[in-house]
Amino acid sequence: MESMIADMAGRVFSDHVTHATRSKMAQGEWPTTLWAEIEQSGLPLALVSESAGGFGVAADDALGIMRIAGAHGVPVPLGETMLANWLLAQAGLPLVAGPHSVTDGSGLTLIAKGDGWSVSGQLDAVPWGRNVARIVTMVTHQGANMVVTLPAEGLEFQTAYNMAGEPRDGAQVALSLQADQVAQVDLPSDTLVLMGALMRSLSMAGALETVMTLCVGYAGERVQFGRPISKFQAIQHYIASMAGEVAASRSAADMVAAAFDGPAGHGPVPHLVAAAKLRTGEASQNVAALAHQIHGAIGFTEEHSLHHFTKRLWAWRDEFGTERDWAQTLGKAALAGSSDSFWEFVTGTAPKGVAS
Amino acid sequence: MTLIDFAAPSIGSDFDTLRQEVRDFLAQELGDYPPELRARSWNGFDADFSRKIGDRGWVGMTLPTAYGGHGRSPLERYVVMEEMLAAGAPVAAHWIADRQSAPLILAKGTEAQKREILPRIAAGTCCFCIGMSEPDSGSDLAATRTTATPEGSGYRVNGTKLWTTFAHKADYMILFCRTGKSEERHGGMSQFLVDLKQIKGITIRPVIDMAGEHHFNEVIFDDVLLSGDALIGALGGGWDQVMSELAFERSGPERFLSSFALIEQLVAQVRHDPTEQQEIEIGRLAAHLMVLRQMSRSVAGMLDRGQNPLLQATIVKDLGAIYEQDVPRLARSLLSRPSQSASADSYTAVLAYTVLNVPSFSLRGGTREILRGIIARGLGLR
Numbered sequence: 001m002e003s004m005i006a007d008m009a010g011r012v013f014s015d016h017v018t019h020a021t022r023s024k025m026a027q028g029e030w031p032t033t034l035w036a037e038i039e040q041s042g043l044p045l046a047l048v049s050e051s052a053g054g055f056g057v058a059a060d061d062a063l064g065i066m067r068i069a070g071a072h073g074v075p076v077p078l079g080e081t082m083l084a085n086w087l088l089a090q091a092g093l094p095l096v097a098g099p100h101s102v103t104d105g106s107g108l109t110l111i112a113k114g115d116g117w118s119v120s121g122q123l124d125a126v127p128w129g130r131n132v133a134r135i136v137t138m139v140t141h142q143g144a145n146m147v148v149t150l151p152a153e154g155l156e157f158q159t160a161y162n163m164a165g166e167p168r169d170g171a172q173v174a175l176s177l178q179a180d181q182v183a184q185v186d187l188p189s190d191t192l193v194l195m196g197a198l199m200r201s202l203s204m205a206g207a208l209e210t211v212m213t214l215c216v217g218y219a220g221e222r223v224q225f226g227r228p229i230s231k232f233q234a235i236q237h238y239i240a241s242m243a244g245e246v247a248a249s250r251s252a253a254d255m256v257a258a259a260f261d262g263p264a265g266h267g268p269v270p271h272l273v274a275a276a277k278l279r280t281g282e283a284s285q286n287v288a289a290l291a292h293q294i295h296g297a298i299g300f301t302e303e304h305s306l307h308h309f310t311k312r313l314w315a316w317r318d319e320f321g322t323e324r325d326w327a328q329t330l331g332k333a334a335l336a337g338s339s340d341s342f343w344e345f346v347t348g349t350a351p352k353g354v355a356s
Numbered sequence: 357m358t359l360i361d362f363a364a365p366s367i368g369s370d371f372d373t374l375r376q377e378v379r380d381f382l383a384q385e386l387g388d389y390p391p392e393l394r395a396r397s398w399n400g401f402d403a404d405f406s407r408k409i410g411d412r413g414w415v416g417m418t419l420p421t422a423y424g425g426h427g428r429s430p431l432e433r434y435v436v437m438e439e440m441l442a443a444g445a446p447v448a449a450h451w452i453a454d455r456q457s458a459p460l461i462l463a464k465g466t467e468a469q470k471r472e473i474l475p476r477i478a479a480g481t482c483c484f485c486i487g488m489s490e491p492d493s494g495s496d497l498a499a500t501r502t503t504a505t506p507e508g509s510g511y512r513v514n515g516t517k518l519w520t521t522f523a524h525k526a527d528y529m530i531l532f533c534r535t536g537k538s539e540e541r542h543g544g545m546s547q548f549l550v551d552l553k554q555i556k557g558i559t560i561r562p563v564i565d566m567a568g569e570h571h572f573n574e575v576i577f578d579d580v581l582l583s584g585d586a587l588i589g590a591l592g593g594g595w596d597q598v599m600s601e602l603a604f605e606r607s608g609p610e611r612f613l614s615s616f617a618l619i620e621q622l623v624a625q626v627r628h629d630p631t632e633q634q635e636i637e638i639g640r641l642a643a644h645l646m647v648l649r650q651m652s653r654s655v656a657g658m659l660d661r662g663q664n665p666l667l668q669a670t671i672v673k674d675l676g677a678i679y680e681q682d683v684p685r686l687a688r689s690l691l692s693r694p695s696q697s698a699s700a701d702s703y704t705a706v707l708a709y710t711v712l713n714v715p716s717f718s719l720r721g722g723t724r725e726i727l728r729g730i731i732a733r734g735l736g737l738r
Contacts, residue, residue, distance in 0.1 A: 219737065252647045327640045347649075
């Protein structure tokens with residue numbers, strides 16, 4: 001059973017996200033009404049505590065919104081905004097309305113300057129950079145991990161896109177920041193990249209479910225040789241194989257979401273994020289290939305909605321670490337030290353479960 | 357239904373204390389048990405070992421205490437099972453009884469059957485085999501030809517069962533056979549509890565597998581007389597009963613840990629100074645295993661709540677077989693033939709054993725094709 005917040009998110013997306021919304025966005029048109037509805041619903045604050053303006057729902061429920069947004073191909077940075085608000089709240093920085101982005105800040109340098117700060121360097125592939133109010137990132141300053149808020153109006157963007165037409169802009173940064181735009185946070189320095197990978201894992205899990213639904217629907221409707229192609233065993237086995245990949249992705253997403261606010265600590269759990277990003281990325285490869293095979297030529301057209309989802313899968317698996325990157329991270333951890341067996345490593349990573 | 361739900365395992369389902377107890381026990385019992393034998397996974401047969409873990413209360417864990425069980429949850433049982441498998445413990449003597457015969461008898465058996473059999477299963481001293489496949493009925497279970505014809509107060513059984521794992525060691529068989537003519541393909545089937553040690557007219561012949569091992573058998577019933585109280589469940593209800601067993605048979609960690617001994621050997625070989633490729637592939641093995649465990653524990657949670665997650669179990673088995681069958685290929689891609697040493701010899705022996713056994717992983721317990729057909733049906737495609 002889906003939670004109330006999941007129902008609400010699903011309703012907002014169903015009402016305001018269509019094939020046309022996604023296509024227009026891919027041509028550079030920001031969906032103003034959609035964002036206004038999302039802001040109105042309060043979803044951008046779902047991951048923050050009630051005292052910071054959230055609903056007080058469990059973290060795994062809140063993170064589920066990112067999966068549902070992925071399932072609808074929601075063409076705005078909702079996940080990014082949720083994470084930006086979470087990170088700002090963790091650092092005790094003020095939250096403001098409007099779309100936000102989160103991006104890797106390892107290319108930035110932070111210098112204390114009087115009461116404020118000076119920040120400079122290069123940002124690459126900032127999700128929705130040109131469309132957001134603020135970009136939230138993390139920068140290390142004298143051994144401390146700082147959350148840094150960059151007002152987007154002060155930046156000149158080099159516009160770029162991912163494969164799905166989502167803005168991924170570059171920016172040269174040279175800004176003076178106020179004291180209330182930077183704060184130290186008690187989170188590890190890789191938190192931002194982990195959050196990004198977690199977000200894309202959840203989004204991929206959602207998009208994969210939609211691709212599967214499209215395939216089951218199409219195979220049942222498309223008639224060739226006098227019967228729906230779903231009656232052919234070859235197609236049935238493609239879809240069954242796809243069902244396994246989709247279920248594994250969903251489980252991986254649930255696993256990482258369940259652990260977010262768990263006994264293991266606060267925020268993304270590195271080994272679980274690595275496993276989830278890798279598994280959903282691999283599933284994206286397998287499922288997208290099968291989906292296009294099942295859909296035939298029509299699935300290869302602009303007119304059909306399949307590409308909105310397969311392109312997102314191909315783009316998202318590359319963002320915030322590829323399967324190869326996360327596999328190596330996990331492999332290094334599994335092989336490190338000599339006392340623990342591989343089995344102890346694997347069982348030691350499991351989340352402690354969610355309240356049922 | 358388009359999407360297949362795997363509810364996350366519930367809180368507290370990791371049972372750290374129990375897990376540590378099992379690990380300590382296994383470290384003590386299997387201290388110098390060689391890797392080549394650990395590689396047999398759940399095909400390793402050792403009646404003494406099964407009795408010992410029965411003594412520890414780790415067989416029949418989910419059975420009610422009234423029947424000698426321990427009233428524990430499927431999730432606790434899951435922890436014990438996966439620790440046994442990961443260690444390569446020889447669990448075959450109680451595996452089938454614990455996994456599917458006991459739940460069947462508990463659900464469908466008569467009070468007398470429950471009182472007679474379940475305490476012995478929980479003690480780890482009662483070995484079961486499953487008489488399902490036949491020479492002309494493999495994947496097509498409905499083609500079963502073995503018959504049990506009512507005679508007096510009992511039944512007369514004729515026919516041949518094939519691929520019956522450990523029939524030559526088992527105390528009992530759960531026999532699936534035809535008891536009536538039916539217009540329906542799935543009708544007229546029943547299940548019987550057959551005492552292999554007592555009943556006359558049963559011939560058990562070995563079928564040696566291509567690795568040279570004996571676990572399969574051909575079991576011939578020649579005018580075998582069963583008493584009426586051997587029937588399990590409803591006369592003619594066998595098909596549905598068998599289908600409800602499958603969630604127990606298909607979702608467990610044995611469906612993705614069969615090659616685990618090779619993974620441990622591989623890790624031991626590369627751990628000292630891994631190449632980048634070795635790190636990547638070991639990480640990939642870990643990630644897939646983490647997700648498979650999550651899914652399998654999810655199914656255990658559904659069983660705990662009294663649901664019948666047949667479709668989810670089928671998916672776990674299909675994905676699990678892909679995982680465990682890929683391990684030898686992966687090991688060979690990461691390591692050339694290691695130079696001679698005791699540890700390299702163990703690696704080589706475990707690799708050879710695993711190569712010879714992986715073909716069975718997508719055949720036993722339902723072939724890959726049958727599983728995908730079930731999933732497709734669950735999705736409304738057939």
